[in-house]
Amino acid sequence: MGRRPGGRWPTPGITGTIGAMSHPKAMNLRFPDPAQRAAIESAARQEGVSLQEYILSAAYARATAVEKHFLDAFRDSMARSGDAFAEASGPDATGAQRRAAELDARHDLERQRDDAA
Template sequence: MSESKEPKAMSLRFPDPQQRAAIAAAAKNAGVSMQDYILSAAFERATAVEATFLEHFEASVARSHEAFAAEPSGVDPNSEQRAAEQEARRGLENHGQGHAA
């Protein structure tokens, strides 16, 4: 079965004839096809949603940063803990030497 690589036209069915007429008039005023008008509107809406999401995400990151900066974290080890972890890692690496892989 061979598949065509040509783009297919969008199905522009509207249950409400007034809605179709309004979109057709807006597309005509914009000087574009109905398909281009609808795709452009969908892109603009998606971009607006993305911008809103990113705005709220950045605000959340800022709040989280402030909260973690306010108190020392139990997850962030102090220098003694880091030194002990590095020593343990070196011990494991040295212990693994001499064994066949």
């Protein structure tokens, strides 16, 4: 997408950072369950923030928690993999033992990735 004639970007009304809302009611929130909306509105009021801010904060907190869980699992897997490779690469280790250790490490990593998702 290029700029419009006159140097303006295609979306009028957006200033500052890309994606900034031009007014506070720009977020369209739809809740199929009225009880769910009421519960979220109540929680937002208790926190003293707008509904949009409450939802975005909750989404950010969830995303960072998932990211932290994934990174922790990845570090644990890397440590186990390193240990498995160190044990398998000893002077008496055969190619088959090394491949078995690599497969075990790969399966551990895949299990951790699936758990994080």
